[in-house]
Amino acid sequence: MIEHLAVRLRGTVAAHADRTATRIRRDDAWETQTFAQFGRKVDEVAQGLLDLGIEPGDRIGLFAANSPEWSEIDFGALTARAVPVPLYSTSTPEQIRHIAGDSDVRVMFVGGRSEAERLLEVTDELPALERVVVIEPWEPLPEGVVSYDDFRSTPDDGAIAARLNDARGEDLASIIYTSGTTGDPKGVMLEHQALIKQKEALEELFSFGPEDHSLAFLPLSHALERAWTTVVLLKGCMNTYVANARTVAEQMVLAKPTLMVSVPKLYETVFATAHAKVASSAVKRRIFSWALRVGAKNQHAYRQGRTPSPWWRAQLPLADKLVLGNVRDALGGPKTVLACGGAPIRKEIEEFFSAVGMPVSTGYGLTEASPLVSFNSPEGFKIGTAGRVMKGSELKIGEYGEILYRGPNVMAGYWRNQEATDEAIVDGWLHTGDAGYVDTDGYLVITDRIKDxxxxxxxxxxxxxxxxxxxxxxxxxxxxxxxxxxxxxxxxxxxxxxxxxxxxxxxxxxxxxxxxxxxxxxxxxxxxxxxxxxxxxxxxxxxxxxxxxxxxxxxxxxxxxxxxxxxxxxxxxxxxxxxxxxxxxxxxxxxxxx
The missing domain is CATH 3.30.300.30 (ANL, C-terminal domain)
Structure with missing residues (x-):
């Protein structure tokens, strides 16, 4: 099958039409839609773009918080073979000007009034911008701004099929601007085939399917959540969207996701909260420490492929009832996949979650690698490392200990910046800018950011x-x-x-x-x-x-x-x-x- 996300989604929609695709909490209730409904919205967005004269390769801006509409627009743009350019919902007018101007965005989808007003401050400096579409409209809308409902159009199946006939894996799936600490952000060009290769690599090592469901609370504008949400939806899993990351603790308990990808901050918060709850009582601290020791002894044996001793196994039910189960409940219950990326995580936090029966599959990546480079998995797991390199890829250590990566998911380059591309990719090797080493078991260990x-x-x-x-x-x-x-x-x-x-x-x-x-x-x-x-x-x-x-x-x-x-x-x-x-x-x- 063609390595193109929009083509693959059509197969998922056909296979799982009646299953729930998206879910979001609104007005204290769940709002859901099936894959058939989601697929219909995707095609309506695609048709709206075709009606506007959007051509393959044209850039479409996505400036909104997480929501089902975000994914509808994303896949709708891909169905029209346009190139989504995501912007963080916190972006300033100056950042909007740079990203939308540099990529010549023709249509900008915005979340609501706040995003629209920041965009409208700089529209005079965006000559390529033709239309602004607002997901949550207000009255009256400014001139040139239309609502999302009005933008979507009844699909012409023939026109959409004709557009997808020429879809290729080499097509750009997105231009994601890096949030660099110096200079203007650079647009990372990611191809459809790169994201498909990542999905296939994950499927070989993690067992999950349509009965699983994920919680999307990291910004979809970020390469990590964007890539993971793509995997979730293409697998036929339900994706629950969290618009405000500050509500994630509450949402985890309500949604009870079986799949979750996060950054270290969430795990650090759960770790700190659990310890703070027992800090005031010596008795509670002793019970807490005992339970974690029991959990750790059992999990350590499992990691080594052994059955824990009867002594430690016998204590586990009580430890689970008093402490370990409460921590799992705070994360919304058992997980098929619990992953961490985006930054290093402390070893003691990994040990903590392993002890409570929720091992965290830590990984390493960067936007320029779509973003996956290495990861721990059930088949290869080592605490304190970023796992083994993605299948079909290679690692080597360069000058100053820099991690160099070569694989099928390396970016096509930086948008309109050949000089920066040539600096980042040399002889096919992506220079990550991170320092580290590969240990004797083949696991990657990150030591620091070279520039830091x-x-x-x-x-x-x-x-x-x-x-x-x-x-x-x-x-x-x-x-x-x-x-x-x-x-x-x-x-x-x-x-x-x-x-x-x-x-x-x-x-x-x-x-x-x-x-x-x-x-x-x-x-x-x-x-x-x-x-x-x-x-x-x-x-x-x-x-x-x-x-x-x-x-x-x-x-x-x-x-x-x-x-x-x-x-x-x-x-x-x-x-x-x-x-x-x-x-x-x-x-x-x-x-x-x-």
Whole structure:
């Protein structure tokens, strides 16, 4: 069969017409549609594009939060053989101008009034833009803006079939703009065949089918959720859409998904919450630790292909009833696939979820690889690694420990940027920009982002991510950013967890309110003490010499977090430049004995 997503979807719709395809929570109730209904909407979108004169290869913008309509538009554009260009729903007018202008978007689908108004600020600078379509309209709509319902058109089966007759695996399935930390984002060109090859590689190692269902809460604009949602729908599984990621904890319990792909932040939150619930009681802490030990002993045996000893097996039902089952329930129950990507995850968190009977299949990838490079699976699982390379692909380690990747899902290049393409892909090898190594069992271990490696004035190289991960193992720390590039020594910026600060203030009877506590000497001393204890075993050059508090939340909206909730290191350094300079000035005075 042709390696084209729209062609493959038609087969899925025919095979699973009456099964539920999409689901979303609206007005405290589930709104669902079958694959037959979903397929009909896809064709109506495709016909609307054909009626507008959209040609194969034309770019279509998708600027909205997660919803079933997002996928209808995505596959509708692909059915018309257009190229979807997703934008994050948090994008600013400047970002919209760059992405839509660089890709010459002809039609822009927007979520609602907020997205539409940001787009309309820059439409005068987008000469290729012909139509704006709003999924959730309001009255009256501005000139040139039409509702999603009015845009969709009764399908002409002959016209759609004629358009798909020339569909090829080499067609572009999307241009996804990377959220780079420096310079303008670059448009990554991904082909249909690349996404199909990924799907087939996953199917060989994970057993799931139409009876399973997934929860889509990462932004669909991101390569990870986009690729996974494609797999879910093409497999005939139900996809539940979460428009607001802040509601994911509630939605997991309501939806009870059997499939879920997430970033480390969700797992870190569940881990921290579970530990916080038992922190106030010594008895609860002992029961909690005992249950995790029982779970870990059983799971460790299973991972080694052994049956656990009768001693540990006998204790598991009680451990499960008292602790382990509660954690699984918080994630919506058992999972056929539970995966993690987008950023490194701490080993202790992997061990925690393994102990509760929900091993997390961690993986590694990047947008330029559609995005899958390596992953753990039931057939090959090793905690502390990013798994084995995708079947049919290769890894090698280049200069400075850089991970190089070659496979069928490598991007076609950067949109209208041959120079950047030639820098990224050399002799067929994608230069990832990440450092790591392949261990003796063939598992990939990520050490850090090459551009994030800190080089101190003394010439010492410090990889920040492992140290930051170590610090974040303490629930008092919500975010941690190591500093020290071209500086005499390492320092640290932290964002404390507010509930933890409140607990400390209550125990210590600190004066004032929250704002006072965050600036207090008591908190600073506690933070410093804990950082020193956590990093005491590290080499001197890796231990922060001072710690300062970030007095503002890190969010996607203020540009300090990526859509996968990773800290934007450069932006944080710029935002808190004054605090950083004050830290180094204070340390220099102490060094001089002033």
């Amino acid at each position: 490696i800190i080089v101190t004035l003394g010439g010492k190289n410090v990889a920040p991510q492992p140290i930051e991960g170590l610090i974040l193992s303490d629930p008092l720390f919500e975010h941690a950013v190591l500093l020290g590039d071209n500086r005499p020594f390492i320092t640290l910026l932290v964002k404390p967890s507010l509930p933890q600060v409140e607990e400390l203030a209550k125990i210590g009877d600190w004066p004032g309110e929250v704002a006072d506590w965050l600036k207090s000497n008591e908190l600073r001393e506690e933070l410093r003490r804990r950082v020193e204890a956590i990093t005491a075993h590290l080499p001197s050059q890796d231990r922060p010499k001072e710690t300062a508090v970030m007095d503002e939340d890190l969010t996607m909206e203020n540009g300090l977090l990526t859509p996968t909730l990773k800290v934007r290191r450069r932006q944080v350094e710029e935002k808190f430049k004054a605090a950083i300079e004050e830290m180094y000035t204070r340390l220099e005075r102490l060094r001089k004995g002033e």
